[in-house]
Every structure is written in structure tokens, then in C-alpha cells.
Amino acid sequence: MDTYDVLVIGGGPGGYVAAIRAAQLGFSTACVDAFTRDGKPSLGGTCLNVGCIPSKAMLDSSEKFEMIAHEAADHGILVDGAKIDLSRMLGRKAGVVDKLTGGVAYLFKKNKIKSYHGYGKLLRREEGGWVVDAAGTEVKAKNVIVATGSNPRALPLAPFGGNIVENSGALEFTEVPRKLGVIGAGVIGVELGSVWRRLGAQVTVLEALPGFLMAADPAVSKEALKQFQKQGLEFHFSVNITAVEDTGSGVRVTYTEKDQSVTAEFDKLIVSIGRVPNTQGLGAQDVGLELDERGFVKIDDHYRTNLEGVYAIGDVVGGAMLAHKAEDEGVAAAEIIAGQAGHVNYGVIPWVIYTSPEIAWAGLTEQAAKDQGLNVRTGQFPFSANGRAMGHNDTRGFVKVVADAATDKVLGVHMVGPNVSEMIAEAVTLMEFGGSAEDLGRTVHAHPTLSEAVKEAAMGVGKQAIHI
Structure with missing residues (x-):
């Protein structure tokens, strides 16, 4: 042996x-x-x-x-x-x-x-x-x-198979669905919905929760939802799925929304309700x-x-x-x-959603910090005032820094915008070593770069942002 x-x-x-x-x-x-x-x-x-x-x-x-x-x-x-x-x-x-x-x-x-x-x-x-x-x-x-x-996790009403797929099946469609349904507005559902929406599908997302990305900072989730809706993704919240039928040629989904029963027809249905x-x-x-x-x-x-x-x-x-x-x-x-x-260090694990715009955060949201009894100060800087973002022709979103009002220690950093999946690493490194907003704001960032938005947001905690 x-x-x-x-x-x-x-x-x-x-x-x-x-x-x-x-x-x-x-x-x-x-x-x-x-x-x-x-x-x-x-x-x-x-x-x-x-x-x-x-x-x-x-x-x-x-x-x-x-x-x-x-x-x-x-x-x-x-x-x-x-x-x-x-x-x-x-x-x-x-x-x-x-x-x-x-x-x-x-x-x-x-x-x-x-x-x-x-x-x-x-x-x-x-x-x-x-x-x-x-x-x-x-x-x-x-x-x-x-x-x-x-x-x-499978939906009891909709076992995987045929036209009802999970994440792996959603990456193997041999043709672009004309109408695509997505149950679950989490990371997987939004990312996969974005893929097929760009390629030509009409995408409808059904979510049981009352809001979008409720684990994220509300300012980030609000901005992200606005951008996704502008792109053509259709969202329905507080939805209760009551019936799912694979008809062979598609999927029929019945759900209640605001006490109204709705039946929708899709060519394919992605179920992404967790694992x-x-x-x-x-x-x-x-x-x-x-x-x-x-x-x-x-x-x-x-x-x-x-x-x-x-x-x-x-x-x-x-x-x-x-x-x-x-x-x-x-x-x-x-x-x-x-x-x-x-x-x-579980307190600074980064979360990233690879949509367009990207979403990334690490640490506490402003509300979570307040719920812990902390007094906080925040700084926020929009990519609309960032030169590199203008050059990219993508000025959507912003960077938000949450810091302890007494110590200036950075408690959380939240971003929505271009390339923020890469930019969040700087914030994680700072928080790993217990850095302050001033530390981040006084660190020289190359110009012009998207990361200058992080610096400016950190400076904004002390009301010292230069470019806004």
C-alpha cells in the first residue's frame, strides 16, 4: 500500500x-x-x-x-x-x-x-x-x-437537463438564445447573462430577493443595476417561481411578482441560485x-x-x-x-464580478461598519473625473473608501467601473497591513491611470480630494 x-x-x-x-x-x-x-x-x-x-x-x-x-x-x-x-x-x-x-x-x-x-x-x-x-x-x-x-444548487421545480442549465451548460450553447431566462441575480447569473446579452440574446433575470447585490455597498449595487439596465438586461425582484416546464423547444416559467402571476417563455433557462x-x-x-x-x-x-x-x-x-x-x-x-x-485574513478577501462595468469590493460596507458601532468617514471619486477613464471612453462608476473616523484606518473599499478587478488588490494590500486612508491618499500613483481614482477617493475621506 x-x-x-x-x-x-x-x-x-x-x-x-x-x-x-x-x-x-x-x-x-x-x-x-x-x-x-x-x-x-x-x-x-x-x-x-x-x-x-x-x-x-x-x-x-x-x-x-x-x-x-x-x-x-x-x-x-x-x-x-x-x-x-x-x-x-x-x-x-x-x-x-x-x-x-x-x-x-x-x-x-x-x-x-x-x-x-x-x-x-x-x-x-x-x-x-x-x-x-x-x-x-x-x-x-x-x-x-x-x-x-x-x-x-438545483431549483426543485427545475432540475437540470435539456433547456434548463447551470453555469457549465450556459457556457456551451451552440447558438445564441433569442430569449434567455436567468433565475438568480448573483455573480454567476449576472456574468453569464451579460455574456449572452452582448452576443444578441434578450435576457431576463428573476431574483427572489428584494434588491440587487445586497451584499455589496448600496451605492455600488445601485450604480451597477443602473448600468446593466441601460445595457438591456431586464431584472425582476421579489419574484416567487411557481412553475417551470421544459417544453422541448424552450422553457416556460411561471412566477409571481407584486401579487401578479406572470408566465414567461424562454429558449434557454440558466438557474444560478447558489451552490x-x-x-x-x-x-x-x-x-x-x-x-x-x-x-x-x-x-x-x-x-x-x-x-x-x-x-x-x-x-x-x-x-x-x-x-x-x-x-x-x-x-x-x-x-x-x-x-x-x-x-x-477573512476580513479582507476581495469580491469581484467581471461584468461591464466590473464590480469589486473588500472589507466592510459603510452600513456594516456602522452596525458594528463604528463612526466612519467616507470618500468617493467618480471615474467621470479620471483622465485615463476618459481616454478609454468608459467613465462609468466610482471608487468609495470607508474609514474609521477615529483612527483613519481603512475598513472597506468598494468599486464599480473599468478594470476594478485589478485595482482592488491595492486596497486589499493596504487593509492587510492596517493602513489608513491618508496612507493610501499620500501614496504616489502614476498619472494618468485608473488607479488615481483610488487615491482621490482616499483623499476624499479627509476632504482633500483634488480633482473633484
Whole structure:
């Protein structure tokens, strides 16, 4: 029986990063992962194969088409008859995925990580570690890291199949739907809705909650909603879905809105109402691995489960279901196993929505800070006053900085606008080290850059903004 210091169950962002870090720390390491794409084993999990990476590839392609077809003339570039080749667009997306998943396989080889393709199941604890069924082969590991991720949550009225799809199916349409329905106005729903709206679909988003992106700062969500509605996305809030029928040629959805019953017909329906922990085939009940009432693996502050030598990270433990959160937890868990002080600062994890305009935030909203009893000051700067944004012909949105009124410590930064997915990293770095708004405002930023909006917003906390 092969024996390892660390066995990781799951090869997504949390799992493969945990395996690589464990190997770097000198542990003999293996990873068992069941993900298959196009009938072949493919490391990288949902994120690389059917989630974060392919969706961003499609977002970029559709945004380029939107720019060429509808915005190039503003730059003095005249393009007549721009059209899409969807099969080629999907092929480019697949190529990006192939490169990245192949890169993970290369990193496993480089770091001498043994890879098993299939499910990993905890069998029993013996002297020296855990016996695990690794894709049909029994192996032993001193430490096991569970990183099995999550699966799309299905709507009971609308099981996936046919014309009703989740995120992966929404990235594989072979033709642009004429009418596209989206249930769920969260990150996935808005991103995928944006892709197909740009490519020509009429998109309707149905959301059960009374508002849009209610986890974001209200000023950001209000601005984002306004921009998406201007683009043609149709939103309905406080909706209760009462019936869903796949008719074969499309999908019929019946819902109530403001006490009125409405029936809508769509060619395709994307259901994006969240994700559920994936413990399929793990053997949790057989070995007594504790799960909470929602099915997430229970852990302590050091990623330890109730079973000695078994750790868990990523989506399967709950919290923010973000690939970068899982990655950092993977590093931390491996370092804790090595006796080091692995740590993740959950207070400054960035959230990003890759729409146009992009949305990004980290830390507390203004209201959340006030709810904690803090007195705050804020600064806000619009991209309409930023020279680089004018040059880009994209002046939508703003940057908002929330700081403690007593200490000037930055508590949160919230952005909606061009390229804010990249700009949020500066704010995260500052908050990681407990920086102040003045620190940020007095840091020299290159001119002209979009990031000057961050500097100006920070200066605005002390009412010292220059360009507004």
C-alpha cells in the first residue's frame, strides 16, 4: 500500500494549491480528483474547467464584440457588419482551459505529486494514518485534506437537463438564445447573462430577493443595476417561481411578482441560485466526519475536522465560495500540518464580478461598519473625473473608501467601473497591513491611470480630494 504524508481529496483551486504547497514543504503528497472534461481527467476543478476561467474567457470575447460592433465608432474606428463565429469563440475558450488545466498537471509532475483520477473515500484510521480509497486503490496518508468543493444548487421545480442549465451548460450553447431566462441575480447569473446579452440574446433575470447585490455597498449595487439596465438586461425582484416546464423547444416559467402571476417563455433557462457542498462519495457518515445542518464539513480555526489528521478547506467548509479563498486556505492548511502558522485574513478577501462595468469590493460596507458601532468617514471619486477613464471612453462608476473616523484606518473599499478587478488588490494590500486612508491618499500613483481614482477617493475621506 502506497503511503503519503499528505493526501488531498479534490483537485480544484483549494486542492491543487494545497497539494503543491505540501510538496514544497517536503511532504510526500498525492491528490485524488474525479473531474472529467471531454471524457478525460482534468485537474483544476469547477473553476478552471467550467467556472471562473471559461466564463471570463467568454466575458472577454463578448465584450470585445460589443466594443467592435457598438463602440468602435466613438474612437473613429468604423466597422461594418461585425458578426460572431460562436464555434470559434467556444474553441478559444476551450483552448484557454486546456492550457491552464495542463499547467496544473505540469506543476504536479514538477513537484512530484502523485495524481489519482476518481473519487476519494475515507475508509478507516489505522496506526500511521488514514486508509483512503483513492479511485479504487487503497492508500495510506498521515494527513488528509478534504477539498471537494461544491455543486450548483438545483431549483426543485427545475432540475437540470435539456433547456434548463447551470453555469457549465450556459457556457456551451451552440447558438445564441433569442430569449434567455436567468433565475438568480448573483455573480454567476449576472456574468453569464451579460455574456449572452452582448452576443444578441434578450435576457431576463428573476431574483427572489428584494434588491440587487445586497451584499455589496448600496451605492455600488445601485450604480451597477443602473448600468446593466441601460445595457438591456431586464431584472425582476421579489419574484416567487411557481412553475417551470421544459417544453422541448424552450422553457416556460411561471412566477409571481407584486401579487401578479406572470408566465414567461424562454429558449434557454440558466438557474444560478447558489451552490451546495460536495461530499459525494467521501464516506463522511461511515467514518463519523461531522457535517453541519447544511451539509458543510465542520472545522475549527485551523481547518481541522473532528477526525484526527483530517482537514478541510474551500467551498466544502462554507464561507465565501471563492477560488482565491480556497487557494489561501489550501496554503494555510498545508503550513499548519507542517507546524507553521498558516493563516487567512477573512476580513479582507476581495469580491469581484467581471461584468461591464466590473464590480469589486473588500472589507466592510459603510452600513456594516456602522452596525458594528463604528463612526466612519467616507470618500468617493467618480471615474467621470479620471483622465485615463476618459481616454478609454468608459467613465462609468466610482471608487468609495470607508474609514474609521477615529483612527483613519481603512475598513472597506468598494468599486464599480473599468478594470476594478485589478485595482482592488491595492486596497486589499493596504487593509492587510492596517493602513489608513491618508496612507493610501499620500501614496504616489502614476498619472494618468485608473488607479488615481483610488487615491482621490482616499483623499476624499479627509476632504482633500483634488480633482473633484
